[in-house]
Amino acid sequence: xxxxxxxxxxxxxxxxxxxxxxxxxxxxxxxxxxxxxxxxxxxxxxxxxxxxxxxxxxxxxxxxxxxxxxxxxxxxxxxxxxxxxxxxxxxxxxxxxxxxxxxxxxxxxxxxxxxxxxxxxxxxxxxxxxxxxxxxxxxxxxxxxxxxxxxxxxxxxxxxxxxxxxxxxxxxxxxxxxxxxxxxxxxxxxxxxxxxxxxxxxxxxxxxxxxxxxxxxxxxxxxxxxxxxxxxxxxxxxxxxxxxxxxxxxxxxxxxxxxxxxxxxxxxxxxxxxxxxxxxxxxxxxxxxxxxxxxxxxxxxxxxxxxxxxxxxxxxxxxxxxxxxxxxxxxxxxxxxxxxxxxxxxxxxxxxxxxxxxxxxxxxxxxxxxxxxxxxxxxxxxxxxxxxxxxxxxxxxxxxxxxxxxxxxxxxxxxxxxxxxxxxxxxxxxx
Amino acid sequence: xxxxxxxxxxxxxxxxxxxxxxxxxxxxxxxxxxxxxxxxxxxxxxxxxxxxxxxxxxxxxxxxxxxxxxxxxxxxxxxxxxxxxxxxxxxxxxxxxxxxxxxxxxxxxxxxxxxxxxxxxxxxxxxxxxxxxxxxxxxxxxxxxxxxxxxxxxxxxxxxxxxxxxxxx
Numbered sequence: 001x002x003x004x005x006x007x008x009x010x011x012x013x014x015x016x017x018x019x020x021x022x023x024x025x026x027x028x029x030x031x032x033x034x035x036x037x038x039x040x041x042x043x044x045x046x047x048x049x050x051x052x053x054x055x056x057x058x059x060x061x062x063x064x065x066x067x068x069x070x071x072x073x074x075x076x077x078x079x080x081x082x083x084x085x086x087x088x089x090x091x092x093x094x095x096x097x098x099x100x101x102x103x104x105x106x107x108x109x110x111x112x113x114x115x116x117x118x119x120x121x122x123x124x125x126x127x128x129x130x131x132x133x134x135x136x137x138x139x140x141x142x143x144x145x146x147x148x149x150x151x152x153x154x155x156x157x158x159x160x161x162x163x164x165x166x167x168x169x170x171x172x173x174x175x176x177x178x179x180x181x182x183x184x185x186x187x188x189x190x191x192x193x194x195x196x197x198x199x200x201x202x203x204x205x206x207x208x209x210x211x212x213x214x215x216x217x218x219x220x221x222x223x224x225x226x227x228x229x230x231x232x233x234x235x236x237x238x239x240x241x242x243x244x245x246x247x248x249x250x251x252x253x254x255x256x257x258x259x260x261x262x263x264x265x266x267x268x269x270x271x272x273x274x275x276x277x278x279x280x281x282x283x284x285x286x287x288x289x290x291x292x293x294x295x296x297x298x299x300x301x302x303x304x305x306x307x308x309x310x311x312x313x314x315x316x317x318x319x320x321x322x323x324x325x326x327x328x329x330x331x332x333x334x335x336x337x338x339x340x341x342x343x344x345x346x347x348x349x350x351x352x353x354x355x356x357x358x359x360x361x362x363x364x365x366x367x368x369x370x371x372x373x374x375x376x377x378x379x380x381x382x383x384x385x386x387x388x389x390x391x392x393x394x395x396x397x398x399x400x401x402x403x404x405x406x407x408x409x410x411x412x413x414x415x416x417x418x419x420x421x422x423x424x425x426x427x428x429x430x431x
Numbered sequence: 432x433x434x435x436x437x438x439x440x441x442x443x444x445x446x447x448x449x450x451x452x453x454x455x456x457x458x459x460x461x462x463x464x465x466x467x468x469x470x471x472x473x474x475x476x477x478x479x480x481x482x483x484x485x486x487x488x489x490x491x492x493x494x495x496x497x498x499x500x501x502x503x504x505x506x507x508x509x510x511x512x513x514x515x516x517x518x519x520x521x522x523x524x525x526x527x528x529x530x531x532x533x534x535x536x537x538x539x540x541x542x543x544x545x546x547x548x549x550x551x552x553x554x555x556x557x558x559x560x561x562x563x564x565x566x567x568x569x570x571x572x573x574x575x576x577x578x579x580x581x582x583x584x585x586x587x588x589x590x591x592x593x594x595x596x597x598x599x600x
Contacts, residue, residue: 024574040459040503048588071457078457130501130524146503146528147459152588160587163574195444196495200523229495231523286444373453373500394446394499399454401471 002261004167005236006202009141009258013124021166021265026158030123030140033065035109035369037128037147039082042089044151058093059157065097065118066090067109072101072368075376107341107367110134110223110309114215115343117249121237122256126150126159131309131391133226137218138245139237139258141202144226165202165231166267172207174275179319179411179425182217183311183389185209186224187280187407189272191290199229201267204260209274210235215244216313223310224391227287236260279424281387282407285395293412293424302384304335304417306410307365308372311389312340314347316410321353323414323425329361330420336378338365362417374399387422389413434560435489435515437548439475443493445518447505447525456502461532464504465511479512486513491544493518497525503532510534517542517550517557530575531584541566 001018003011011019013027034041049056058064066086074080083101090098099105099112106112110131113119121139125132128150135142145159152160170189176182189203203225210218218235225233235241237257245251279293306312306320317339329335337357339345345367348354354364370376372390380386380403388398393405406422415425455467469475478484490509496518497505506528509516516529517537529536539557544550548561558565571579581587 037456037459037502043459044585047585048592052589052593054592076457082457082459128501130499132501144501144524146501146506146524146531148503148531148584149527152584155588155592160584160591161574161578163572195498196520196522199495199520229498229522373448373456375453375456392446392448392499394444394448396452396471397446397448399452 002263002265004202004204004264004266005139005234005258005260006141006167006204006232007164008260009122009124010164012122019164021164023164025162025164026160027124027162028158029063029126029153031063031065031113031118031125032150032153033067033109033113033125033127033129033132034150035067035129036070036079036082036086038066038086040147041128041150041154042085044148045154048151048155058154061093061095064095064154065113066095067099067112068101068106069108069367070369071376072106072366103342103345105342107343108309108312108369110219111313111340111344114138114219115249115341117245117251120245120251120255121241122258124159126153130226131223133230133233134219134223134309136222136225136232136234137215139235139241141232141234143232165200167202167204167264168198169266169269170203170205170272171269172205172209172272172274174209174273175212176209176274176277180277180279181319181409181411182213182220183409184277184280185272185274186221187282187290188277189270190224190227190282190288191280192270193228195227195286195288196229198225201230203228203230203233205233205235211238214315215240216315219313220310227391279409279412279426281412281422282393284393284404284406287391287393287407293408293422296406296422297424299406299422300385301333301387301416301421303378303380303386304329304333304413305371305378305386305388305390306413307338307340308369308390309340310391311410312338312344312367314344316389317344317348317353318351320410320414321356323411324360324362324417325356327360327418329417333417333420335362335417336365336371337362338371339367341367371398373397387413387416432551432553433487434549434551435487437491437544437546437550438484438488439490440544440546441490441492444495444498445492446499447497447502448499450497451502451505451508456504459504461507461511464508468508468512484512487515489515489517489550491517491542494520496521498522503528506532506534515552517544527575530571530578533583536571538569538571539566540569
């Protein structure tokens with residue numbers, strides 16, 4: 001029987017020759033990631049062991065990763081106390097893949113994992129964050145789970161009772177033409193599929209545009225797969241995956257490249273054309289409310305946000321810096337930038353991008369998730385509009401239900417910063 | 432068959448940001464999260480906190496309820512009020528978190544109900560007693576039946592540990 005790449009991964013992780021869609025399996029977990037919500041995972045983990053007479057020890061601390069990113073540096077005594085509790089657990093259990101609040105090795109979990117080579121093709125990766133789908137960019141089967149489910153993984157080393165998901169093949173023909181980006185592609189895909197259109201399915205990406213795409217762009221695609229309800233997004237590993245892991249993530253080990261079989265059973269095939277794609281914008285208040293930028297051009301914007309696990313990598317910042325260099329952020333509009341990791345921040349400083357952006361008027365914050373989900377900095381006022389390269393625009397997402405969030409690429413965000421209104425980046429800065 | 436009143440009727444794509452806004456995520460304990468359930472929905476949150484919503488009351492919603500974040504607070508906050516969620520469909524992570532924590536979900540793809548309606552909820556069918564309209568109930572994933580039978584994922588995992596099976600060699 002032919003298998004999709006996720007079926008092959010789950011067969012490997014369950015020690016079976018084949019698995020079929022709908023089979024209930026308990027795959028061995030290769031990497032189990034949490035952020036600040038490790039504080040809740042620890043509570044639930046200790047609860048599992050209560051009155052059992054067993055010692056509460058995770059199955060394999062080397063496979064646990066904990067990255068502080070949601071509220072960094074801590075915004076409140078409560079968060080600081082949670083972080084302290086997690087640090088104590090990390091030290092007691094010898095968890096080496098721990099990334100504290102640091103400029104050298106800290107950052108957003110979905111960037112820290114790939115850039116440190118923690119994620120490999122063919123792995124099963126779970127994370128207590130819905131955007132764990134990101135790691136499919138490296139050919140892993142990666143999906144989000146809740147804190148109690150993570151406590152169960154810490155105890156048993158397996159994800160319990162997983163139904164092997166069906167896969168939707170996404171075939172992207174043609175080539176993206178600058179300044180149209182992978183973000184525009186995934187926004188169009190989410191708009192096409194709808195917010196629940198890929199529910200309980202995997203999105204497996206193929207085609208010329210994917211082959212030509214950097215790992216950074218693939219991370220953006222897989223990151224936002226969950227916005228169509230997908231369990232996971234995945235780009236089967238290829239030469240670019242190997243290049244990224246060897247050259248950027250410093251991985252020297254042997255790698256297990258898994259690819260789908262030629263006649264793998266897809267639930268359906270969705271075709272997109274990259275060549276004719278316009279820049280896209282997701283309008284309030286759902287991510288699938290997607291329109292071409294031309295149809296919303298001129299909308300007044302109070303805050304531009306560039307960053308996050310979706311679009312806070314070096315190529316995103318470079319694109320924004322190229323558009324803003326020598327120009328000014330419009331008066332009445334503020335712009336905040338937060339690189340996806342300390343490493344990327346340093347690279348952006350070295351390349352001069354941070355200076356270009358600051359001279360234009362942008363505020364360049366530390367790496368973290370805060371503004372994207374309205375937990376820490378960058379709050380919006382009543383009636384204000386944000387244009388953001390992040391991944392969600394639900395009502396209240398940026399902390400104020402009386403505000404609106406539009407989602408876009410770094411190119412649309414940067415061009416719009418100059419004009420103060422939503423602007424097509426292909427128009428040389430004119431709305 | 433249980434009978435319960437709809438206390439809130441919502442549309443499609445109710446996100447975890449609406450159910451439990453991100454700014455309260457530093458609060459994690461299930462004893463503390465219920466105060467922030469639907470925190471930005473001032474009137475409903477006030478009713479919940481004043482004890483004006485009887486245990487077992489129903490929130491009815493459209494497709495993709497619980498979309499967005501994996502935050503488990505969105506489940507523990509509703510569970511704290513012993514609400515029952517009847518929706519046309521649920522987002523995957525929310526569904527799994529609800530089963531893991533024992534929040535009662537009813538997936539009824541054709542449900543039509545308004546605030547104040549009484550619902551009779553059976554195993555395979557739901558009746559809106561205000562309109563007389565009946566609709567089917569889709570069973571929750573069979574893969575998770577063992578977790579439901581154990582009363583949630585914590586007791587289930589504890590059973591597996593004590594049985595000495597499941598933990599990796």
